[in-house]
Amino acid sequence: MPYDHRKTTRRTPTPTPTSSHTPGSVLTRALALAGCCAVLAGCGASQAAPPGGKAQETRLESATQSLPPVASGGQPSRSPQAAPQSSRSPQPVSQGNRPLAGRTVVIDPGHNSGNFRHSREINQKVNIGTTRKECDTTGTSTDAGYTEASFTLDVSHRLRDLLTARGAKVVLTHDADRPWGPCIDERARIGNAARADAVVSVHADGSAVGHRGFHVILPARVRGGSADTAKIVGPSRDLGEDIVDRFARATGTSPANYLGSGTGLDVRDDLGGLNLSTVPKVFVECGNMRDPKDAQLLTSAAWRQKAAQGLADGIATYLKG
Known part of the structure; x- marks a missing residue:
């Protein structure tokens, strides 16, 4: 008063x-x-x-x-x-400074640095809605040994801070607080249980040299077993398109030159994290760790902050739209 x-x-x-x-x-x-x-x-x-x-x-x-x-x-x-x-x-x-107040965002840092030491656990197969697939993988790395798991956790922390500053409630599927995992089906359940307004799984690709740029993976229309993505396909595409636009602006990088026909969007039906989700969700491959030029960006703390900013801006645009 x-x-x-x-x-x-x-x-x-x-x-x-x-x-x-x-x-x-x-x-x-x-x-x-x-x-x-x-x-x-x-x-x-x-x-x-x-x-x-x-x-x-x-x-x-x-x-x-x-x-x-x-x-x-x-x-x-x-x-x-x-x-x-x-x-x-x-x-x-003021409410204007916290535009995402009342919204819940789940951030899913891809993989886990401990997965390398727990091959037996992560190789156990789990139900992904349409078939069974390994619980998780180790992820990729740069030629110099910078792991995807380290990259995704760092970007996720930066993204969490940016979203929290805008008023959002942020939930991480893990925070290096467990020895391995979680499995892909559990990651989906965490987002569902939180009744998230949006879920973003942060990754980096491991493609061939010369393959450069980022892309966003969208859920395909899947119905079978325990999977039914009919309700989230449309909203997830909206979320993905907003992220592509804002990520490109913030980082100055272009959509992948090796898939998605230059749109930065790829649709897949083989990812349990998407198949089992009941809330809007996308995967973001921020760049290709196996390409030297992309790797130089991904290992830069300043660029990772730009990547987090692009993700935050894309999520905010989607939630306010």
Whole structure:
């Protein structure tokens, strides 16, 4: 609530009357006037607010402002100092600065650095709606050994911070807080359980040298077994198109030159994370780790921040649309 800046009136103490015929009357009046000045000066001093007494502190300042200090010769003058700014409460964050308030976004960092040490677990097959497939994979890496799992977690953290700043509730499917996984079917269940408004699975590709650029994977229309993507195909495409547009702007990179006919969009029916989702979801392959030029971008912290910004902008555009 804004502070009430209405002024309050303070009554000045009146000195005891003395006879004008008394020899000490002039001195008495001078001393009385000095006492009044002392009272006023005391009111202008810095006062410590009582515990929890913010309102009392404000009333004190308001009263002080209504009493101009007394200049030499006993004439009042207006103080040149403004009211202390430290007593004002910070203004609440406006809804305009948190446009995604009330929205839930699930971020799925692809793979897990621990998968390399748990081949038996991740090779176990799980139901992906239409068939059975390995629980998870290790992911790819650059020629220098920078792993996809490290890349996806870093970008996911940056993306989380950007979305949270806009007011969104963000859920990560994992945060390097488990030794391996989660499996692809569990990743889908996490997004479904959160009733997410959007789910983005962050990845980087491992294609041939010369294959450059990013692309977004959309769910195909799948119905069979435990999979039914009919309700999410349309919204997921909208989400994917917004991400393609914003990602290109933020990173300055182009859609993949090796699939998607230059649109940056690829439709697949073999990914359990998409087949089993009941909420809008896409996979984003941010670049090709096996191409030296793309790898140079993917290993740059500054570029990863741009990638996160592009993802955040795309998600926000979709949610506000």
